[in-house]
Amino acid sequence: MTSTTSVPAGFDESALVTQAKAGDQNAFAELVNRYERKIYRLAKNITRNDEDAEDVLQDAFLKAYTHLDNFKGDSKFYTWLVRIAVNEALMRLRKRKTDRSVPLDEPVELGEETVQREIAVWEDNPEQQYSQEEWRRILDEAVDSLKPDFRTVFVLRDIEELSTEETAETLGISVPAVKSRLLRARLALRETLTRQFKRKGENLLGYL
Amino acid sequence: MVTCKQFLQELNAYLEDTVDPETKKHWQEHVDACPNCFVIVDTTKKTLQVYKGVEPQTLPEDVRSRLWQALEKKMAAKKQPQA
Numbered sequence: 117m118t119s120t121t122s123v124p125a126g127f128d129e130s131a132l133v134t135q136a137k138a139g140d141q142n143a144f145a146e147l148v149n150r151y152e153r154k155i156y157r158l159a160k161n162i163t164r165n166d167e168d169a170e171d172v173l174q175d176a177f178l179k180a181y182t183h184l185d186n187f188k189g190d191s192k193f194y195t196w197l198v199r200i201a202v203n204e205a206l207m208r209l210r211k212r213k214t215d216r217s218v219p220l221d222e223p224v225e226l227g228e229e230t231v232q233r234e235i236a237v238w239e240d241n242p243e244q245q246y247s248q249e250e251w252r253r254i255l256d257e258a259v260d261s262l263k264p265d266f267r268t269v270f271v272l273r274d275i276e277e278l279s280t281e282e283t284a285e286t287l288g289i290s291v292p293a294v295k296s297r298l299l300r301a302r303l304a305l306r307e308t309l310t311r312q313f314k315r316k317g318e319n320l321l322g323y324l
Numbered sequence: 325m326v327t328c329k330q331f332l333q334e335l336n337a338y339l340e341d342t343v344d345p346e347t348k349k350h351w352q353e354h355v356d357a358c359p360n361c362f363v364i365v366d367t368t369k370k371t372l373q374v375y376k377g378v379e380p381q382t383l384p385e386d387v388r389s390r391l392w393q394a395l396e397k398k399m400a401a402k403k404q405p406q407a
């Protein structure tokens with residue numbers, strides 16, 4: 117058996133984090149290298165604004181650097197970083213937001229709108245119908261069209277792949293609130309994309 | 325009898341397979357018998373797949389260089405007291 121010599125997954129990273137905590141700036145720089153693109157994407161997905169996204173990116177890494185001692189290693193480093201970035205992003209989002217949206221912890225009921233939906237099968241491999249740039253724009257605009265509260269939950273759960281519990285904790289909302297917002301977000305996105313990708317001339321409306 | 329609305333309410337649990345086999349069986353019967361929910365399940369799965377497949381875009385070079393300038397400034401400041 118060679119189990120004693122096998123390196124557990126993530127070892128590499130926890131070693132880096134340990135070094136960074138001990139003051140090794142190259143180790144911290146390596147962590148930034150690893151996650152700068154993902155944090156920028158996250159920031160952009162939540163704020164939907166280039167300027168805010170850049171501020172979030174900088175402030176998240178600067179805060180992570182300053183408060184590295186607070187990272188206790190009971191979650192993944194990335195999850196901790198995401199939490200910092202999400203807080204920065206939400207702060208900026210709230211500043212820009214003029215309308216009142218759903219109060220933070222209000223569970224969202226599925227209303228009657230579930231009954232009337234765009235129901236149609238998709239073309240096969242829709243991504244092949246578009247250039248990479250167009251494809252990305254279509255997906256971005258669909259996320260854009262979500263209300264911020266739903267968008268944030270979708271981004272954390274389905275793009276960043278945080279667990280329901282991690283998402284609830286990060287956003288300071290209940291687990292049921294995460295679940296109902298995720299459902300609303302997924303159904304709304306499905307609907308938007310279906311309008312775009314539905315197979316021409318075929319519709320299941322006849323079944324209604 | 326599971327209605328469409330009841331089923332859609334539980335769509336995530338169905339997709340994530342976080343229910344007991346008995347409940348799942350009832351839902352499956354509904355999906356098999358209901359073309360609308362069948363299509364909603366199918367297109368919701370595809371929706372999640374398209375987002376999973378998207379790689380993060382490269383960071384614009386100017387944004388990246390400003391990030392590193394800010395970091396280097398911060399790191400230099402931290403070094404100072406010991407120097």
Ligand SMILES: [Zn+2]
Binds near residue numbers: 331
């Ligand atoms: Zn149905």
